[in-house]
Amino acid sequence: MGSKSLTRAFDPSLRPEPCAIGALGLNLAPMTSPDLCILVLDENTVRAAIIEAGLREAGHTRVHIVTEMHGLVRRITEIAPDVIVIDLSNPNRDQLEHLLQMSRAVRKPIAMFVDQSDRDMMEQAIEAGVSAYVVDGLRQDRVKSILDMAIARFNAFSRLQAELEDTRQALEDRKAIDRAKALLMKTRAMSEDEAHHLLRRTAMTQSRRMGDVARALVASAELLLGDEK
Amino acid sequence: MSRPIEPIRLGFMPLIDAAIPIVAADKGFAALEGLDLQLMRETSWANIRDRIAIGHFEAAHLLAPMPLAANLGLTPFEAPLVTPMALGPGANAITVSRALYEAMRAAAPDLQVNDPVSVGAALKAVVQARAGKALQFAVVHPHSAQNYVLRYWLSACGITPDRDVEIGVLPPPLMPDALASGAVDGFCVGEPWNSRAAHQGAGAIVLTKVAIWRGGPEKVLGFRRAFAEAKPQVLQAALRAMKAAAQWCRQPEHHEELIDILSRANRLNISAKDIGAALTGTMPLADGRQIAIDPFGDEAALRPDIGAADWFFAQMVRWGQVTDTADNCAAATSAFRPDLLPGAIAAEAATASGFFDQA
Structure with missing residues (x-):
């Protein structure tokens, strides 16, 4: 050999x-x-x-x-x-x-x-x-x-x-954040700004990414309220 | 005061016998010893060889003869390795195609499956009838126990490797298909690939490695020698974690959890069913008998016996991979370091005996 x-x-x-x-x-x-x-x-x-x-x-x-x-x-x-x-x-x-x-x-x-x-x-x-x-x-x-x-x-x-992955991630984050904001505005009668600030504050205190916080919120809302697509 | 966390990067191939380091990391045995054991899955032994050599890994799951090859300068990069622990006796076997099995049975109607002498005689009869047309067998790597054990057995039975039987290299997952398509006539490989070929109806398992060589490691845990010498305490901590993991793996009540851990996407990424069969199942021999698989052996199996290193070196010389000098012999056998294993495990009767053709 x-x-x-x-x-x-x-x-x-x-x-x-x-x-x-x-x-x-x-x-x-x-x-x-x-x-x-x-x-x-x-x-x-x-x-x-x-x-x-x-x-x-x-x-x-x-x-x-x-x-x-x-x-x-x-x-x-x-x-x-x-x-x-x-x-x-x-x-x-x-x-x-x-x-x-x-x-x-x-x-x-x-x-x-x-x-x-x-x-x-x-x-x-x-x-x-x-x-x-x-x-x-x-x-x-x-x-x-x-x-x-x-x-x-x-x-x-x-x-x-890596860039492509980042872009894809950013897009998905955007979508999740928009859905989470819509949920907050509807269920807690918040303005879009207030919803945005709440998500950002939660992400900061929990040291998590805003997209992840939004996704978790959307997922739990789906569990609690049924799919609101 | 908490101890500093020592990082150890360990490369592994997604095989059952990587279980011990995987469990050491995933069940927290390494963390208990103050280690941050980072597992890196690889796709070829060549990658593991190169990445441990250039310092991407401190440790790796290796084919047992690979540390010898590294110390003999048979690898592209100079990087001596030491092996303080073997990872169990494994479950290698020799599987032949259905066509070759039928030819062997026709040539030797009294063929006794899993008897090295009888299977060897049957294969020799087939080889003689083929009048010079070589059979094609496959192993996973030139520096593997599979290669040397296959060659040892063939030679002992009067069959000449490279002339009567050509021995090539194939990734194990491709072996069952290669057998089915006729690309190879047989192979020597670990589980689950023998069982897979048998279940597919493509292959007949004719001989287990244990029937050829009772002891002897197939895979080992290797460390860069420079790392082992610079950080002896870290090495000891890592080996304690591995021993604890090995003990955990051996206990049948942990097998369900072990199967779950190994099947994860970042570990073996193989179905729990296949892992379960390889861990606790049986291997279906060609004659219908089932051989129990014991991938971990007992605690003594963790000992990297110097007798085994001697035997591997002798095979490397025999097959022309290296020349037989005193320096080479010392470089090769110094790769196995049972003395480094914490709480030394008493040597069993020298592993290098226990061959089917030696009393």
């Missing part, structure tokens, strides 16, 4: 020697090198599309998205990727790692993208919820930009989801 290869994603001898041209800031990547083939494994189709768009913007044309985990082995064999980007919530990660170490399943051995000098980057990746595997010997700087992009997009996606 040769899991030792996991720690040897990059053989130091395969790294380009630092040279004068490098110091001038010229791109050392050979112009003739074929575009990297990138496989994105993500069951979240929206996020997969966001990653794909990012990779295409960065000039990668050979990007494959797999969101369906059935027949994964066959797909990987067909696609023969140089880099695999996978979301960490994917339960197939153990299977993938084992598969990548079996020489029969893939053209070249693939290992987790990791190097002591890149521990920070891997930490960022894991924080963001993404991991990457690359074919043995692939130049590190070429993979780094891909992983950087994936990390940024994963984080952006999480923020977007």
Whole structure:
């Protein structure tokens, strides 16, 4: 099973020697090198599309998205990727790692993208919820930009989801507060302002969110008075 | 004066044998020891391995050989682990497809289910008849007791793993379907996946792990070694809480509540019925017998026996995962630390014996 290869994603001898041209800031990547083939494994189709768009913007044309985990082995064999980007919530990660170490399943051995000098980057990746595997010997700087992009997009996606959730929550709070105010105005003959202040004061004294207080009030009113929809 | 609350983040996979840490947190045993035990559910052993290594977790529910692999440098990140407690003997078994079971019965009409020698002889006869076409089996992880026990038994029966039987990796919930669809011919996995395959009519449970290896842990509780060394008192408090939780779990009168706790959405998120069957039920063997499941064992089962670590290391060497050097052996076996368990539990007859083919 040769899991030792996991720690040897990059053989130091395969790294380009630092040279004068490098110091001038010229791109050392050979112009003739074929575009990297990138496989994105993500069951979240929206996020997969966001990653794909990012990779295409960065000039990668050979990007494959797999969101369906059935027949994964066959797909990987067909696609023969140089880099695999996978979301960490994917339960197939153990299977993938084992598969990548079996020489029969893939053209070249693939290992987790990791190097002591890149521990920070891997930490960022894991924080963001993404991991990457690359074919043995692939130049590190070429993979780094891909992983950087994936990390940024994963984080952006999480923020977007959090914002969406916040918005949804705010909307639901608004609805609950409106219903609670209407209830108070009807049953206690309050003005809208008074109802609003009562809800806010209760939320403050109980250290609860106003939406939660309103929801509790609506729920108990439904129990006591029947549904007043 | 109240003691400071020590946070411990613990990663777990949604499996029955995560019950002890879950109960330690949810029934307040950890809080009683002044600990804020935060449980984090994960989706793969690879995630647990990476997240404990980079310090997202102080502790984790692990496959028993994983701490050895971490200390042997077989993992992407350098992060030594220690295992002061095993999480019970578990309930692994070997299930084969109905087709393979029928072929085995045809080849060996006197097949005795759950007898490792008899089942092995039947499987060998089938392997020979297939003339070089390998059978496909699945386990959960390369560094798992399931993988090593399956390979040990196959080899002892004259079957060559990787040549006669290819052994791949599959997430356990996919195994019954993989068996039904013919993608695999057999697997070695914990409950409830053997019973699930048997109830679906896709599989025949032919052998329990206990019949192959009487003792030996399947899952353990692992801590970052740096944490265990920096905070020995916190470690002791955590282990006291775990021991109390284990004792609570063992008592049949708590099983109803245990099933309720484990089935919650943020814990195993599996139906109470399935959890109940895996906790207190029986496993239906291929010949119609029912084997009682005892997921927790007795208190002695909490002891992470060094003999078991020795055996795991020997298997890692045998299957080419690591080279056999004195340094490697010391790194591997030092992962199991029964000496750290509070109120030391006397060693049973060394766990590493108790194999079906050893007197």
